[in-house]
Amino acid sequence: xxxxxxxxxxxxxxxxxxxxxxxxxxxxxxxxxxxxxxxxxxxxxxxxxxxxxxxxxxxxxxxxxxxxxxxxxxxxxxxxxxxxxxxxxxxxxxxxxxxxxxxxxxxxxxxxxxxxxxxxxxxxxxxxxxxxxxxxxxxxxxxxxxxxxxxxxxxxxxxxxxxxxxxxxxxxxxxxxxxxxxxxxxxxxxxxxxxxxxxxxxxxxxxxxxxxxxxxxxxxxxxxxxxxxxxxxxxxxxxxxxxxxxxxxxxxxxxxxxxxxxxxxxxxxxxxxxxxxxxxxxxxxxxxxxxxxxxxxxxxxxxxxxxxxxxxxxxxxxxxxxxxxxxxxxxxxxxxxxxxxxxxxxxxxxxxxxxxxxxxxxxxxxxxxxxxxxxxxxxxxxxxxxxxxxxxxxxxxxxxxxxxxxxxxxxxxxxxxxxxxxxxxxxxxxxxxxxxxxxxxxxxxxxxxxxxxxxxxxxxxxxxxxxxxxxxxxxxxxxxxxxxxxxxxxxxxxxxxxxxxx
Numbered sequence: 001x002x003x004x005x006x007x008x009x010x011x012x013x014x015x016x017x018x019x020x021x022x023x024x025x026x027x028x029x030x031x032x033x034x035x036x037x038x039x040x041x042x043x044x045x046x047x048x049x050x051x052x053x054x055x056x057x058x059x060x061x062x063x064x065x066x067x068x069x070x071x072x073x074x075x076x077x078x079x080x081x082x083x084x085x086x087x088x089x090x091x092x093x094x095x096x097x098x099x100x101x102x103x104x105x106x107x108x109x110x111x112x113x114x115x116x117x118x119x120x121x122x123x124x125x126x127x128x129x130x131x132x133x134x135x136x137x138x139x140x141x142x143x144x145x146x147x148x149x150x151x152x153x154x155x156x157x158x159x160x161x162x163x164x165x166x167x168x169x170x171x172x173x174x175x176x177x178x179x180x181x182x183x184x185x186x187x188x189x190x191x192x193x194x195x196x197x198x199x200x201x202x203x204x205x206x207x208x209x210x211x212x213x214x215x216x217x218x219x220x221x222x223x224x225x226x227x228x229x230x231x232x233x234x235x236x237x238x239x240x241x242x243x244x245x246x247x248x249x250x251x252x253x254x255x256x257x258x259x260x261x262x263x264x265x266x267x268x269x270x271x272x273x274x275x276x277x278x279x280x281x282x283x284x285x286x287x288x289x290x291x292x293x294x295x296x297x298x299x300x301x302x303x304x305x306x307x308x309x310x311x312x313x314x315x316x317x318x319x320x321x322x323x324x325x326x327x328x329x330x331x332x333x334x335x336x337x338x339x340x341x342x343x344x345x346x347x348x349x350x351x352x353x354x355x356x357x358x359x360x361x362x363x364x365x366x367x368x369x370x371x372x373x374x375x376x377x378x379x380x381x382x383x384x385x386x387x388x389x390x391x392x393x394x395x396x397x398x399x400x401x402x403x404x405x406x407x408x409x410x411x412x413x414x415x416x417x418x419x420x421x422x423x424x425x426x427x428x429x430x431x432x433x434x435x436x437x438x439x440x441x442x443x444x445x446x447x448x449x450x451x452x453x454x455x456x457x458x459x460x461x462x463x464x465x466x467x468x469x470x471x472x473x474x475x476x477x478x479x480x481x482x483x484x485x486x487x488x489x490x491x492x493x494x495x496x497x498x499x500x501x502x
């Protein structure tokens with residue numbers, strides 16, 4: 001709670017997490033006889049991103065009355081500014097394109113390769129099997145996807161990624177929110193969860209700062225809300241918590257920008273840990289290799305690079321040579337990009353470029369050029385002069401690349417060449433540098449979404465977690481287009497778990 005004992009409990013839990021332990025000291029049970037409940041509800045969902053919205057809508061449709069608590073002034077969290085990519089094996093556009101050999105198992109195979117031995121194959125399988133129902137839920141809610149659009153994105157071996165017409169995850173958030181409101185979900189903004197009220201390892205409710213105005217921590221007032229059927233943690237990751245980031249992963253460059261919204265600070269996760277929730281993989285923090293140093297936050301670089309990674313190449317400006325398989329997974333690409341340095345150790349932002357004439361009128365290009373995070377050049381000479389690239393080597397690299405395209409073989413990095421094209425001026429050029437993007441670590445759950453107790457290694461009672469608030473699912477690297485999948489898919493699983501537990 002907000003007394004000294006609770007503060008010390010939180011400090012102990014944070015210290016345990018900071019030390020990289022796999023267990024935390026569970027808090028003592030609250031004095032329940034002294035607890036005054038200001039309100040009672042059926043199910044509390046903390047967070048209103050993909051996971052929170054999907055759990056809320058599906059639980060409500062299963063006959064469970066849902067109250068969603070969102071600490072920020074707007075709905076959606078990181079999901080609202082997400083790039084809008086959604087991996088859906090056997091989606092209608094994919095089948096119409098003639099890709100008939102895909103399946104949830106194929107997707108999981110790709111995810112496990114990216115996980116580098118640390119992924120939860122059983123959980124990934126459950127989520128992948130719910131991809132198509134989640135996609136259909138979006139369509140039923142009125143979500144608009146780009147017409148006839150389905151491509152292969154980094155780390156995937158099949159073209160299975162659809163994209164929102166709006167280019168951001170807000171296209172899903174808005175429509176699911178509207179569906180939830182129509183169907184009776186109770187959404188409450190500016191409600192920050194301060195603590196959990198427990199009876200042993202059973203969660204009874206939450207302490208909420210009602211009327212909270214981020215980032216003013218003393219705003220609003222505290223109320224106790226009892227949750228008869230349970231609490232679902234869908235509060236997202238902690239990428240904006242610089243102190244926690246530096247504790248769990250000291251190797252992470254603290255100067256890196258972040259794609260997340262400012263409220264992605266993970267206080268609810270830390271509070272859950274003080275009550276015995278088991279954290280896993282907290283040091284596995286992913287960078288998005290499509291970040292641009294020429295714009296802040298998430299930005300438009302993700303959209304522009306959906307062309308560059310397929311149709312162009314990435315070049316080290318200090319050498320004029322390619323640096324990687326441009327279609328590899330995020331961890332592989334981020335590592336290669338951040339290895340590009342000047343002699344003084346400062347970043348040498350790699351250049352990604354492709355043919356301008358192949359994408360005339362494309363909004364991804366016009367928007368990027370308009371916002372000055374991309375440039376157009378009529379020749380390699382002009383590009384080299386602008387970015388101080390060795391011209392002769394740059395010309396040799398492009399000539400070599402065009403030979404690889406003709407041979408349909410990349411002997412340097414074994415890139416898949418089915419989308420590669422020969423490069424010819426004029427070019428569209430952008431600079432890239434990774435940004436902190438996603439936390440693979442969080443609360444450990446069982447396959448049904450129940451949070452695991454650190455002391456007993458058994459599920460806690462009436463306590464569930466979904467989306468980025470969970471840990472141990474993706475291992476070392478989450479594949480592109482799978483955050484949307486995970487958040488929406490788990491919303492089909494947890495309501496069934498809650499009904500079974502009741």
